[in-house]
Amino acid sequence: MLQVEHLSYDVVEEGKQSEILSDVSFTVNDGEMLVITGPNGGGKSTLAKLLMGINKSTAGTITLDGQDITDYTIDERAKAGIGFAFQQPPRFKGMTVRRLLSLAAGQPLDEKTCCNLLSSVGLCAMEYIDREADATLSGGEMKRIEIATVLAKQHKICVFDEPEAGIDLWSFSMLIKRFEQIHKEKKESLILISHQERIIQMADRIMVISDGKVESIGDAKDIMPTLFGGELDSCECRRQKGGELYGE
């Protein structure tokens, strides 16, 4: 179980301190899928970066299966069992997709396993397996390869920051099926940061983050009605047909 307690993150800009995240607390139970949503600029990616260890929290604690990982480095968190897929994946010049997948898996992967992983994110495996994971790949291709690297290894919990971003509809459907499968197997917990209705619908629980704070958290059946044509309309958030829930 992941326990996040009273997590805050401040930055200092031009000598002025501003609070990006304030007193965020939540848990993710084993095998549970928590979807984090909310308006642009609310603090979702900042929270993901604190969970990944890219940024260090100003206050609060993060505990995984009773182990305090608040001060762990990115590497130590990965070893503790956290997998991450960034909103904007990094590129790896000089490294083939096959090697990247093997590194992510922590062991050399045979061609069949690499192909299965790439196929599961909608990529034609033989076209990509020996390509470099560098800037010659499109944003959507790199995004899918990065998701495949997270799927290459079993983790206790995986954090996906806007997995839908830049992905075509066909690949998106495959990705949804993969998330549904992981969720059904209950071997890994999932945190999905998303604006997408289809992803939000898969959640066991939903957390809405707005203005750096937890606006609401609860069972999907209780939170969903507040997102779709409910309370958020009154705070000028609006649903876009078939797309993002919030923003312009």
Ligand SMILES: Nc1ncnc2c1ncn2[C@@H]1O[C@H](COP(=O)(O)OP(=O)(O)OP(=O)(O)O)[C@@H](O)[C@H]1O
């Ligand atoms: N290092 C930083 N310095 C200054 N401001 C920051 C910093 N990091 C984040 N912010 C600000 O904090 C707010 C939250 O950003 P964040 O990227 O977490 O939002 P988000 O909820 O993920 O948004 P989106 O839905 O657009 O991805 C934004 O207003 C952003 O500009």
